[in-house]
Amino acid sequence: MLTWLILIPFIGGLLSWQAERFGNKAPRWIALFSMILLFACTLNLWLKYDYSLANLSAGQSVWAEEFRVNWIPRFGISFHLALDGLSILMLLLTAFLGVLAVVCSWSEVQRKVGFFHLNLLWILGAVAGVFLAMDMFLFFFFWEMMLIPMYFLISLWGHKSVEGKGRVEAATKFFIYTQSSGLLLLLAIIGLVFVHYMQTDVLTFNYTDLRNTHMSASLEMILMLGFFIAFAVKFPVVPFHSWLPDAHSQAPTAGSVDLAGILLKTAAYGMLRFAIPFFPNASQEIAPLAMWLGVAGIIYGAFVAYSQDDIKRMIAYTSISHMGFVLIGIYSFNQIAMQGVVVQMLAHGISAAGLFIISGQLYERLKTRDLNKMGGLSSRLSGIPPIAMFFAAASLGLPGLGNFVGEFLILVGVFKVDMVVALFATSGLVLGAVYSLILVQRSLHGAAQSNEPLAGINARELTMMLSLIFILVWLGLYPQPVLDTSAAVMESIGQLITSSQSIPAAQ
Amino acid sequence: MTFTLENFQALLPLLITCATTIFVMLAIAIKRNHWWNATVTVIGLNIALLSSYYALKVIPQTITPLFVVDGFSLFFSGLIIIAALGTATLTNAYIESFKRNREEMYLLITIATSGGIVLSFSHHMASLFIGLEMMSIALYGMVAYTYDRARSLEAAIKYLVLSATASAIMLFGIALIYAQIGSLSFSEIGAGITQEPSLLIVVGGMMLVIGLFFKLSLAPFHLWTPDVYEGAPAPVGAFLATAAKVAVFAVLVRFAILESKNVLASTPFVITLIVVACISMMVGNLLALKQNNIKRMLGYSSIAHFGYLLLLVLVGGQKFGIEGFAVYLAIYVMTSLAAFGVVTLMSHADGKRDADMLNDYRGLFWRRPYLASIFTLALFSLAGIPLTAGFIGKFYVITAAVGAGFWGWIGLIFVVLGSSIGIYFYLRTIISLFLAKKHMHRFDAEINWGQRTGGIMVLGAAAFILVIGIIPNPLMFIAQLTQLVWVAQ
Numbered sequence: 001m002l003t004w005l006i007l008i009p010f011i012g013g014l015l016s017w018q019a020e021r022f023g024n025k026a027p028r029w030i031a032l033f034s035m036i037l038l039f040a041c042t043l044n045l046w047l048k049y050d051y052s053l054a055n056l057s058a059g060q061s062v063w064a065e066e067f068r069v070n071w072i073p074r075f076g077i078s079f080h081l082a083l084d085g086l087s088i089l090m091l092l093l094t095a096f097l098g099v100l101a102v103v104c105s106w107s108e109v110q111r112k113v114g115f116f117h118l119n120l121l122w123i124l125g126a127v128a129g130v131f132l133a134m135d136m137f138l139f140f141f142f143w144e145m146m147l148i149p150m151y152f153l154i155s156l157w158g159h160k161s162v163e164g165k166g167r168v169e170a171a172t173k174f175f176i177y178t179q180s181s182g183l184l185l186l187l188a189i190i191g192l193v194f195v196h197y198m199q200t201d202v203l204t205f206n207y208t209d210l211r212n213t214h215m216s217a218s219l220e221m222i223l224m225l226g227f228f229i230a231f232a233v234k235f236p237v238v239p240f241h242s243w244l245p246d247a248h249s250q251a252p253t254a255g256s257v258d259l260a261g262i263l264l265k266t267a268a269y270g271m272l273r274f275a276i277p278f279f280p281n282a283s284q285e286i287a288p289l290a291m292w293l294g295v296a297g298i299i300y301g302a303f304v305a306y307s308q309d310d311i312k313r314m315i316a317y318t319s320i321s322h323m324g325f326v327l328i329g330i331y332s333f334n335q336i337a338m339q340g341v342v343v344q345m346l347a348h349g350i351s352a353a354g355l356f357i358i359s360g361q362l363y364e365r366l367k368t369r370d371l372n373k374m375g376g377l378s379s380r381l382s383g384i385p386p387i388a389m390f391f392a393a394a395s396l397g398l399p400g401l402g403n404f405v406g407e408f409l410i411l412v413g414v415f416k417v418d419m420v421v422a423l424f425a426t427s428g429l430v431l432g433a434v435y436s437l438i439l440v441q442r443s444l445h446g447a448a449q450s451n452e453p454l455a456g457i458n459a460r461e462l463t464m465m466l467s468l469i470f471i472l473v474w475l476g477l478y479p480q481p482v483l484d485t486s487a488a489v490m491e492s493i494g495q496l497i498t499s500s501q502s503i504p505a506a507q
Numbered sequence: 508m509t510f511t512l513e514n515f516q517a518l519l520p521l522l523i524t525c526a527t528t529i530f531v532m533l534a535i536a537i538k539r540n541h542w543w544n545a546t547v548t549v550i551g552l553n554i555a556l557l558s559s560y561y562a563l564k565v566i567p568q569t570i571t572p573l574f575v576v577d578g579f580s581l582f583f584s585g586l587i588i589i590a591a592l593g594t595a596t597l598t599n600a601y602i603e604s605f606k607r608n609r610e611e612m613y614l615l616i617t618i619a620t621s622g623g624i625v626l627s628f629s630h631h632m633a634s635l636f637i638g639l640e641m642m643s644i645a646l647y648g649m650v651a652y653t654y655d656r657a658r659s660l661e662a663a664i665k666y667l668v669l670s671a672t673a674s675a676i677m678l679f680g681i682a683l684i685y686a687q688i689g690s691l692s693f694s695e696i697g698a699g700i701t702q703e704p705s706l707l708i709v710v711g712g713m714m715l716v717i718g719l720f721f722k723l724s725l726a727p728f729h730l731w732t733p734d735v736y737e738g739a740p741a742p743v744g745a746f747l748a749t750a751a752k753v754a755v756f757a758v759l760v761r762f763a764i765l766e767s768k769n770v771l772a773s774t775p776f777v778i779t780l781i782v783v784a785c786i787s788m789m790v791g792n793l794l795a796l797k798q799n800n801i802k803r804m805l806g807y808s809s810i811a812h813f814g815y816l817l818l819l820v821l822v823g824g825q826k827f828g829i830e831g832f833a834v835y836l837a838i839y840v841m842t843s844l845a846a847f848g849v850v851t852l853m854s855h856a857d858g859k860r861d862a863d864m865l866n867d868y869r870g871l872f873w874r875r876p877y878l879a880s881i882f883t884l885a886l887f888s889l890a891g892i893p894l895t896a897g898f899i900g901k902f903y904v905i906t907a908a909v910g911a912g913f914w915g916w917i918g919l920i921f922v923v924l925g926s927s928i929g930i931y932f933y934l935r936t937i938i939s940l941f942l943a944k945k946h947m948h949r950f951d952a953e954i955n956w957g958q959r960t961g962g963i964m965v966l967g968a969a970a971f972i973l974v975i976g977i978i979p980n981p982l983m984f985i986a987q988l989t990q991l992v993w994v995a996q
């Protein structure tokens with residue numbers, strides 16, 4: 001079953017590539033069908049199991065479902081997939097945004113449709129692999145694999161940015177940033193495996209085995225930094241962020257949706273799943289630094305977002321700001337904040353996807369993403385402005401929507417751990433209001449540039465938007481099912497930190 | 508000494524390759540027919556490859572002081588023969604339209620291959636030199652084969668002069684070593700190298716190593732590489748990048764690791780190795796950055812790859828060391844064959860030049876999707892991206908280096924830097940395959956390229972890259988043959 005979650009997108013992608021010879025419609029329908037199938041499978045898996053069971057019992061992980069076969073026995077590498085509360089939520093997000101990514105490029109992408117869907121679906125397949133892999137080699141394999149189709153997506157179907165930088169440059173920058181940080185990750189993984197090998201004489205890349213590795217404090221720090229930097233680049237944490245605005249502003253809408261909605265979440269997932277459980281002590285040492293980097297991200301992202309002219313660059317910087325909350329939440333190691341992180345990841349995935357889809361729709365109508373050339377749109381087209389208002393409100397953290405729940409939980413949790421950080425992070429909410437409102441103001445209100453009416457929203461776009469709105473409202477009003485699903489995993493990570501705290505105290 | 512039947516059985520791959528040379532020569536004399544002469548070559552090389560299986564049954568053994576046949580030498584001779592087969596099939600498609608005599612090319616290929624096999628069998632300075640010269644001299648002819656093109660001729664003369672100089676330096680080094688130790692056999696020389704060797708040995712050893720580094724085109728002895736790669740006809744480029752380097756590398760590994768364990772404990776040699784490895788990684792990747800010529804780019808890329816391999820020599824002898832060379836080189840050979848194969852299929856021997864400019868490949872994906880996909884796969888494999896075999900090779904290098912202490916970590920820094928830089932030019936080449944073309948294309952592969960021998964070979968290499976990238980177990984299994992090593996008593 002778990003293998004199918006990865007195979008469906010890969011096979012679907014190949015089929016839609018080949019289906020191009022039957023016209024442009026066929027690849028779209030095949031891609032849509034396989035994405036819906038994937039979504040149905042993940043939904044089924046979510047409803048089928050009770051994820052509130054404790055994830056850790058006596059140091060061993062308990063999975064809802066597991067699949068394992070030997071892959072490269074020479075290095076102790078196995079094809080090991082497993083599912084728990086955290087992965088199923090991320091998979092749900094992946095599959096849902098996958099459906100949207102196919103639908104939102106229905107009219108945008110007209111060139112080389114088959115190859116486009118091949119790349120789109122392969123990204124999703126690789127991301128599904130990242131969320132399921134429990135073997136470090138396999139994880140790295142998928143981690144790198146998702147870059148290649150993303151690279152093609154940006155460089156072949158991208159747009160020129162407002163400043164006129166080329167899309168190939170943006171794609172190359174994205175690839176080099178993530179690939180070289182990926183090499184660091186590979187080094188750290190192999191280093192960890194070797195430490196484990198020297199202790200136990202067992203060469204293995206298996207997640208649960210490696211978790212029981214003991215190492216000296218300095219070694220733990222070095223290896224942890226390898227993981228942390230690799231994830232921080234993808235996150236993106238502020239000093240490593242410069243690829244993101246470029247990649248976003250040049251990517252096609254579907255690429256942006258995948259990038260903001262899913263790819264950034266793989267980094268947060270990696271921290272929660274790997275960086276912290278492997279290196280609980282070193283993670284604690286770096287926690288204050290990580291939290292302040294998160295604060296820097298929140299404030300920096302918000303300020304830079306405010307001054308952008310390119311609507312997609314602006315949304316990209318708001319992503320940096322929102323992901324800052326996630327980083328703070330993760331490294332507070334507080335149960336409430338970590339639950340908030342999960343909600344925030346889902347809500348940000350949905351709301352950022354919504355904003356990117358809207359800017360894609362505006363681009364289809366106006367052929368520009370420059371905010372200076374917009375203005376007064378609410379008088380020129382029907383349907384889109386209120387929806388844009390809704391997502392801007394979600395992005396500023398309006399109570400009743402998912403983002404509010406996430407940010408609120410994170411702030412409450414962080415407040416207990418470090419009041420000053422929480423105080424500074426709260427400013428993100430104020431700044432969020434500023435940039436969201438300026439976005440609304442500059443695009444929708446003010447004097448119209450011309451009186452010519454534009455095409456209103458059509459049924460396909462409306463369905464997409466309504467489904468996104470529904471989920472955001474649901475997350476905002478009744479997040480309990482989500483919280484229940486992830487509670488056990490988050491609790492076990494929290495326990496790991498508290499138990500590592502108690503060891504030095506006992507000595 | 509008397510030869511036993513077992514000796515002959517062990518030498519079968521070498522004997523059959525040499526016999527093939529003679530058969531091809533006779534075949535040309537009987538009837539000058541391109542198809543028939545090429546077929547004789549390919550059949551001969553295939554038999555030589557299959558005979559390795561019989562040779563495997565009687566290893567390890569030494570035959571005269573010159574040759575040693577063990578798992579290690581058979582693996583590398585097999586790899587050389589495969590590379591030669593690849594070159595021969597590519598040549599077949601490439602040279603079809605050549606207006607002058609086409610058949611002698613196969614003669615040169617088999618001679619160079621025999622030289623390569625001699626190298627992989629040798630554990631004596633005399634056989635090393637014989638093998639090296641046998642290979643090099645045939646290569647001069649191969650590089651100059653399309654002598655109507657000025658570049659081809661220029662490349663051959665450059666290669667001849669520089670290579671002869673390197674050989675002379677190497678010979679002088681061997682003489683110095685002989686003066687000190689009084690023996691030419693690897694194991695006795697190895698026993699004579701101590702932790703802090705005498706000046707004569709250091710100087711002699713360095714001169715020897717310089718000669719080998721030159722043939723491997725490691726920086727700073729790489730200056731000939733881009734010009735020769737550019738000037739040589741594309742299939743010859745494939746041979747230069749694969750068989751010629753594998754053979755020299757095999758002999759380097761046998762000398763430095765298998766038969767004289769002290770070389771890697773001797774400080775001057777260790778420092779030379781690490782410096783050359785690090786410079787090669789940087790130079791290879793940096794100089795390729797702005798390269799618009801695909802053949803030159805592949806030349807620089809091979810410099811970087813042999814830098815990674817040299818790092819593996821330094822940290823080798825660890826758990827995965829020897830097996831690592833085998834896996835890495837096998838992957839590198841197949842990847843290079845695929846990359847040069849695409850260039851070959853796009854070019855013809857009667858053109859003014861080969862299809863080697865980046866512009867010639869713009870938009871190839873929309874004209875020849877499968878050929879462009881193969882090229883993409885090969886370039887990703889050279890860059891070491893997962894899902895391709897190249898990643899497995901890189902994985903071996905990193906795994907070996909991580910467990911190897913200080914020098915390993917120094918090398919790793921350069922591996923990370925080098926491959927990060929490298930990605931840029933691989934991506935640059937890849938993306939040009941997919942961009943829309945701006946002008947008429949001058950070069951194109953034949954529409955039925957997949958059904959021709961060269962095309963089938965390229966498809967096979969691509970399948971290898973993909974399959975080994977996902978399931979590397981079979982290659983690892985075969986590579987463990989290299990651990991069957993003859994040890995001097």
